[in-house]
Amino acid sequence: MTLSNAEYKQKYIEYLILLLLGDFKNKLSVLHIQKEIYLLYNFDVELKKLFSFVKHYKGPYLDLINSCCETPFYLDGCWEYFEPKEKISGGFLKITDKGYKEYLKFLQKIKDENQEELLHINTAISMLNRLYGSLDCEELLLLIYTEFPEYTEKSEVYSNIISKKTNIAKNLFEKKVISEEKYNELSGIL
Structure with a gap:
């Protein structure tokens, strides 16, 4: 049975969510899932062909991610x-x-079938989870807004986060997520 385009997209997102959660093994916010998939999207040709993120009040956003998080169809009961x-x-x-x-089971299938693209995505997910998984939502959004300023346009939380950017940047620096140079830039020292 061949999947329709919409079904394929839903299944693809659900398996990305599964890879994120399986790698992290802890609670992960929907915001984190949105932003980590967006970061993957920026480096993966297949994701760019399938999806288009929009400007949203919390930065780059894809409605399908939220709906898959709340009510998965293919991976019902997996989270x-x-x-x-x-x-x-x-x-x-x-x-x-x-x-x-x-x-x-999915990881084993990827390895057994030597699905290089998915192996690369899984490696990227592990790196993203190590870097961003332990951040609180404001820390994550400050980094996203800094790297992708075009997504601040419709953001309702942007001004609140920017008003706290010095404290948030200090937390990121103390967690060794950003360098001293990036800390100084975010704090307005440079």
């Missing part, structure tokens, strides 16, 4: 969705036991 306690996170996902088994 739990937790409603947000505040506006910025979009809620949180945590991989289930069923999901972790599916994640391991």
Whole structure:
């Protein structure tokens, strides 16, 4: 059975979410998932062919990611969705036991079939999770807004984050996520 274009896109996003959650093994905000998939999108030809991110009040956004996070179709029961306690996170996902088994099975399939593109995506996901997974939502958004300023246009949270940028930059520097030079730039010292 051949999937329609919409079905293929949904399945693709759900498996990206599974790879992110399986690698991270902890709760991950929907905001983190949105931004990490956006970062993958910037370096992956297949993702660029399939999707178009739009300007949104929390930076680059793809509606399909949110709907897959909240109500997956192909990977139903592979993660739990937790409603947000505040506006910025979009809620949180945590991989289930069923999901972790599916994640391991999917990784093995990728390796057995030597699917190079997916192996590269999985390596990139591991790097993104190590770098961004432990950041709070404001820290993540400051980095996104700094690197992709075109996505600040429709942002309702941008001015709030910029008003705190010195403190947020200090936290990022202390976590060794940014260099001293980037800290000085974000703090307005340079």
